Amino acid sequence: MQKLDADKLDLRGIIRPGDTILWGQACAEPLTLTEALMAQRADLGGVSVFLGSGFSDTVRPEHADHIRFLGMGAVGSNRRLSKAGVLDVLPCHVSKMEPYVAEGVIPCDVAFVQVSPPDATGQFSLGLVSDYIRAAVRRARVVVAEMNAQVPQVPCAEPLTPGEIDFLVESDRPLVELAPAAITDLDRAISKFAQAYIPDRATLQVGIGSVPEAVMSDLRGRRDLGIHSGMLGDSVVDLVEAGAISNAYKEVDPGITITGALIGTRRLYDFCHRNATVRMHPLSYTHNFSVLSKLSRFISLNSAVEVDLSGQVNAESAGGQYVGAVGGQVDYVRAASASPGGRSIIALPSTAQNGAVSRIVAQLSGPVTTARSDVDVIITEYGAADLRGKTLSQRARALIEIAHPAHRETLDRAAHVAGKNAA
Known part of the structure; x- marks a missing residue:
């Protein structure tokens, strides 16, 4: 050296x-x-x-x-x-x-x-x-x-x-920091519906953004939550200090918060410094299906750019512009589905561009990041659409119900035409 x-x-x-x-x-x-x-x-x-x-x-x-x-x-x-x-x-x-x-x-x-x-x-x-x-x-x-x-x-x-x-x-220089996203009333409304899917003793995987921040903030009353996630933000520190996270009931790595990246501020970094209850792992462990599927009540929380009426998820591009990534969404969606009592949540606002564009769409404008066969529950500020076991027509109805009211009629017409064409 x-x-x-x-x-x-x-x-x-x-x-x-x-x-x-x-x-x-x-x-x-x-x-x-x-x-x-x-x-x-x-x-x-x-x-x-x-x-x-x-x-x-x-x-x-x-x-x-x-x-x-x-x-x-x-x-x-x-x-x-x-x-x-x-x-x-x-x-x-x-x-x-x-x-x-x-x-x-x-x-x-x-x-x-x-x-x-x-x-x-x-x-x-x-x-x-x-x-x-x-x-x-x-x-x-x-x-x-x-x-x-x-x-x-x-x-x-x-x-x-x-x-x-x-x-x-x-x-000896300051590290790159990412401050927690500001939580809005819209984020709180989405979080309200997500809470029903996150029980005590659940093990969480959470991404970054204002919706995950809202969900984590609203979990302070939970007990014995665990963390096995590709990344951690400052909100994990809040939940540990509130007594919500103990990792006590994880079947794998009990007592330890598992992650592959710290994406936050100095507060998070100081919390993790020489902290024996936190451990960093490579992707072969943080995203490992065989490890994750052994965790009971594994809850995956991710977002999307748009979701179509069959449940397909685009988390990569908007308006022809690449804005996201495939990321670990599919890895965690599939692991949550295999977990006993696990749930996979895709949460997103119902609209973009100040309400002008619906994010529940008849057809995706970009690539399919997560297949409709893998999707579990979709949440907006108008409710949760549990797509497990639902047919295509049932999925369309469930997703239209959680779309913004201003766009439901258009979506309903599109679903009707799609149904006639399929027949």
């Missing part, structure tokens, strides 16, 4: 022309390294970068002059790359990312990883993300680690050892 001076970092001796660089996504972005890459991009002979989600201002469309950007989707700041037409999207389930990287299906010549200062054993915590970065470290020709003094020492199933790091750059 060779130490490099952050102020004199020259990537030309590390990165070769044609290389693909992969780094810790979301709040785990190693900013010193990624900023240096953007600044030195013209001197590197043409490289590619594979992106997960992004919440910093590091990568901008103009950087595509010397860098080819690939990624899982247009989550966070990556949306501006998508809008500018410089992000080549790979549509895949999150659970596939780790084997894709490990097998070289997704190239990784250079891995940038952010780590904490070493613990008493000399090992480095991955800090804020453990998803597919572990696979990237194993696959890469070169591993460059930014040891940031402000990264929490979060317990990891697989911490990094000095022998896995080729170059180490030390820094």
Whole structure:
């Protein structure tokens, strides 16, 4: 392991022309390294970068002059790359990312990883993300680690050892943070219907956004909830402090909150620092069907751009523009369906564009992210449509009932025409 001076970092001796660089996504972005890459991009002979989600201002469309950007989707700041037409999207389930990287299906010549200062054993915590970065470290020709003094020492199933790091750059700078989304009255209305599907002792998987924030906020009166989720936000801290989360009744990892990424603020990071009740795992565990299906009352909560009258879910694009990702939605939807007492919730507002556009639609305008055969319950501010065991005509009626009243007549006509054509 060779130490490099952050102020004199020259990537030309590390990165070769044609290389693909992969780094810790979301709040785990190693900013010193990624900023240096953007600044030195013209001197590197043409490289590619594979992106997960992004919440910093590091990568901008103009950087595509010397860098080819690939990624899982247009989550966070990556949306501006998508809008500018410089992000080549790979549509895949999150659970596939780790084997894709490990097998070289997704190239990784250079891995940038952010780590904490070493613990008493000399090992480095991955800090804020453990998803597919572990696979990237194993696959890469070169591993460059930014040891940031402000990264929490979060317990990891697989911490990094000095022998896995080729170059180490030390820094002491604020981490990327994502503040909780503001909760509106609309979000509260959606949450009210979701609460009926989340019992005490449930184990939760929750995404990011204002609707999940509302749902989590309204769970403070629950007891003995568990967490097994691809990511955690600040709301988990609220529920632990309220006595709602204990993880006591999880059949797998009792007493431990399991996650693959921390996406929040300093409050979350400090809470997880050396916290023995939290453990970071790679995707092969956080999204593992055989693990998840052993959990009773596993509740998956995700969102969508739109849902059609048969129950198909589009969580990726709107108006012809890629705005989301396949993500882990299908992984968790299927796991919740296999869990004893589990439920899969897709929650979304009934309209977009100030009510002008219905998000319950006759036909999807974008791709099918989650198939209608996998969908369980759809929730809007007007109610919950439980689609299990329902025929196509029954699904259409149930979904029209939770659409915005201003759009129900149009949807009803579309359903009638579809029914006649099917006959």
